[in-house]
Amino acid sequence: MTFYTLALEITLLLAVWLAIGALQRDRRLTGRLTYAAAAAGAAIWAAGTLLEQRGEIYLLARRVQVLGILTVPALWFGVAAHAVKLPLIRRTPWIPLLLMVPVAPLYALMFAGPWSVLYLPAMDAKVMEVGPLFWWSVAYAWALVMAGVVVLLRGAIQAPEALLRRERVKMALSVLVPLAASGFNIARIHDGIWAPDFTPILIAVTLLAFRRSILSGGVLDVVPVAQSDIIRHLPFGVVLADGQGAVIDLNPAAEELLEMSYDDAVGRALEAVIGRAALDVRIEISSVRGRGGESARFALLEPPKAAVGAADGAALSSATG
Template sequence: MNLQFAPLSLLPLFTSLVGIVIATYAWRLRPKRGATALTLLSVAATVWTLGYALEIAGADLLTKLFCAKVEYLGIATVPLCWLIFSLEYAGRDRWLTRRNLALISIIPLVTILLAFTTEAHGLIWSTFSLDGGNSSAPLLVSHGAWFWVYWIYGQLIVLAGTIIVIRTLLGAQQLYRSQASLILIAALLPWVGNFLYVSGLNPIPPLDLTPFAFVLSAVAVTLGLSRFRLISLTPIAQATVIESMNDGMFVIDAHDNLADLNPAAERLLGISAAQVIGQPVAAVFQAWPDLVGRYQHIDEIRDEIKLGNGTGRRYYELRLSSLKNRRGELTGRVLLVRDITELIDARDRALEADRLKSELLARVSHELRTPLSAILGYAELLHDGSFGPLAEHQQVAVMEMMGSTQELTILVNELLDSAQLEAHALALRIRPFDPIEMLQRVENTLAVLAHNKGLELTTTASPDLPATLAGDESRLRQILINLIGNAIKFTESGFVRVHLYCVDEERWAMEVSDTGPGIPAGAQRLIFEPFRQVDGSVTREFRGTGLGLSIVKSLVALMGGSVKLESEVGQGSTFTITLPLQPRVESS
């Protein structure tokens, strides 16, 4: 190889050195997405510019010809590398299959082969010579037929990559405007360089500025990759999520044509994107014309639909969102489709199981009530001496039987109430009642229980409480008995106080306070759930279904009221039931 110093070769030589630095740096950025493609682009552009520098510095025709052939290792691969990078940048690298890469590599490989054998056929250069005998200038050539084939191919490939990048940039968010600007510069530089060379407006004749432009593109992309995390942020991250998510995504333009869809949407329709992109939505969803008609003129909605019947029926959740530009004008819509068939089936099974459970509880409770009432009745007759006098030990046995039967009756009633509340079958009987009299009856019921534990049970009512209230007195007594009974059960010493008062002109309240052990903050929400109790040594001493407070909460909600709990461990608890002075008339 015969080389000489040529000032014109300094620019491509310097550019090739920049390309080497960029390629090395880009290689080190792996495994960042796009780094490998950027490395290949930098290497290809460097081979092009380095070969170009050596071509200019060649001292004879053979040296220049050989270097021009070497350039084609870069010339033929730069467009391909640019397309690969563009697809990776846009998150569409699923198109980069081995088959597709092999197909688009055929022309570059043939071009390289023809360049190195051009003397035999003239398909790349039909003639080549020194430019007026000037050995310090690039080779003067006349292009052959295949050159123009490759030139068209290269322009189309670069154009495709540029369109992909620009389309992606149009959807970039404001947050990534700096990154988008760098990529846009990188996409346009090769076109600017090629335009200056072809149009004759080249500021440095006779240099072809296209390879320099590709190196500068690599510089811009590398800057974005390292400084702004260009590839690791959007749009790559967004595109990756969209491509990999299980929800079908359909992008619909302002003219109701399908603009894009993800692989999940392709699987949902059973067709490929190439078959439906650009088609009217009505044609894409022609199997479901009712669906198109229902949502065609709606911009925002969330809905559930059923498609198909029998074993082939499926349930879907639809989320339709509008896309608007900065002026607030509608530019399109995004439809997300999620298959929720398994979720709906699981929900239906759970509801059916819950219904069967409620029916079973109600049936069993009804069946147990009659014999329990009979047992309790006969036990009371025995205790009263209706069947003759009882010995002392017999009296004790009858008392134990009565106590156990009463406890079991309470448990059965709680199960029945819970089942009726869950089935929304419990109706309130709204009647006028005297709250002071109701409170006295509750106190009489529980006074002995409190006295036996040495607790002070006090009941009070504010003077401003109306003498007559409207409500279901029996259910209100049930609520108070449950709350006061729990307070007595769990309080070892001190007091249990009940206070009735008016909250305001529309509400009144029942407040039950105790000096018991208190309820931990983490358990305060759980105690209102069915069959849940505070997990502690104190609660395990007492029997119960864990339904009492759940029933209280449900009854209060049915009455249009609310339950409030204030408690600290070691400081006792206060339950406040707030109810409307005018109860719900529909419940009566």
């Protein structure tokens, strides 16, 4: 087993773990499905490359590999759009699927016999021959990735807090690493030389590095399940932040008191979020240590006494009626 093969196997496991973890996140987090799909795309890309290393099943290997290659750029754009909470992606979360439509015929060509010469003619041996539509697909993929970078940098400029600006700039710069690896591999293909493709490995590492920025953890990361259920039904607000001060969760009572949705609050600085509370809302900030040893902060928001009494009365009526 070579180092490259081992790296691909680790990448495959890592990407699958990231996808499963994203699906288990709070359903209120709108970008979790896109992030999970991007991780799955990286896993498919790595799986196809692994099959290619076996040496006997190039046709299947190329089909699996290309499925990941064609889907990841559109999904990356979706991840970037969700990271900055772009209004368009929040209204129409299926945009990444729409962006895959132009490359869908290319994948179909891989099953079209002699017509495959337009995209990837050589699929039965380790030969780097490509057709004219291959270069169009490369240009389209790079355009999507760079569009995601522009979205992140624009979101960083417009971010209301320094914490968000730093995270978005780091995300934008990080994607340039797998993009450079892809460019190197494409240059080798142009010369007709086969070379190891480290792009899926770097994509998975990038998704891992910014997992917390894109998929901020919920209450379940800090407290047991039974306690988290209690927190969600408390009559006063609870806002949870990680060690860097970025909000990672809040209960429905906090959403109501702050007049801010879960999706709008997650990722922003704790002080900026709780600063939206009315003057008659009492706020207490404390620290807590999670099960993994990571520190976190949380704010308790106590509504006016009249509101608490009304909420308690409603809960009592619901329980007895």
